[in-house]
Amino acid sequence: MLPVLLLGSLLTAHAASADSRLPQESRVPGGVALVPFQAAAAPRVSYQDARVLVVPNPAAGPDQWLAVVGIPLDADASASQQLDINGKALAFDIKDKTYKAQYLTVKNKRHVDPDPEDLKRWTRERAEMDAAFSYWSEPAAPVLHFALPADGRFSSPFGLKRYFNQQPRNPHSGLDIAAPEGAPIRAPAPGVVRATGNYFFNGNTIIVDHGFGLSSLYCHLSRIDVAPGQSMAAGEQLGLVGKTGRVTGAHLHWSLSLNNARVDPLLFVNEQPFIDKK
Incomplete structure (x- = not known):
């Protein structure tokens, strides 16, 4: 798992600077969801059977994390999306998007x-x-x-x-x-x-x-x-x-x-x- 101090400093810089070091969140097919959650230990997260990038979220308090989730272009916006966090499910929603x-x-x-x-x-x-x-x-x-x-x-x-x-x-x-x-x-x-x-x-x-x-x-x-x-x-x-x-x-x-x-x-x-x- 990633060094907490290093990623904590990255997230602090993200909050303090217009030059964001996190991707822009866009909860649509083809977008990125930044999903907060709590876990006592370094978590293992997956989405649609693929492992997910996770970073600490110290600004939210102790044992707080962010899952940085890529959403496929064919994702069904009418259905709740599911993360698996250390074997437990966490749902998040996305919105539909019409591309030209x-x-x-x-x-x-x-x-x-x-x-x-x-x-x-x-x-x-x-x-x-x-x-x-x-x-x-x-x-x-x-x-x-x-x-x-x-x-x-x-x-x-x-x-x-x-x-x-x-x-x-x-x-x-x-x-x-x-x-x-x-x-x-x-x-x-x-x-x-x-x-x-x-x-x-x-x-x-x-x-x-x-x-x-x-x-x-x-x-x-x-x-x-x-x-x-x-x-x-x-x-x-x-x-x-x-x-x-x-x-x-x-x-x-x-x-x-x-x-x-x-x-x-x-x-x-x-x-x-x-x-x-x-």
Whole structure:
């Protein structure tokens, strides 16, 4: 479990500073819930069978904690959500959210209607990614805040209901940052590279583990500059922006995964550059 004094100081800084060191709370599908609870000892918390990041909450009194919970995009807002805390249930509620629709034309029709071999490939790649997203590590301190990994406007926000060639597909599980091909992509926080590869839909891809069930995903790169197992400091180069995989142009697709749920990266970022509303 995390050092109490260290995390206590982080939470004190959060309360005292506009530069919040906790993510912004948004109790909606694709958001983050900060759920307070009491426990006499360092708790083990899970949500939908995935382990959850927990930090002390000393401002609320002794033996007080916060569960930092990622809420999946397909979560049912009409149902009470359940945390398991040391074997005991704690309920919390979320609200529904309607995300906008986005219609894209993809020239490579196999990226819309994959053939059987493409699907077999993606199944293997999805298993590799799921293993990376589910990895649990315990570094010296949790990552609770991110810089932006690339410079550019936000061309496609998180959560969009997506249609490729008029066909409905899964919601947009990340944030697209429009940048020219070859632009640098930087680690937005410390972490360890867990997976790299060239994937059918995602193109050249990197997954970085930031500890305690929080990881980040970078897709469509033109070049990968890191290898699995490599430790990264904030600001170090991960690779270059590209247009590999299922794309309509050069950009970086950036996702954050918290307890294996894809959540809005901007909840962890204070910087808010221009959002392209086209």
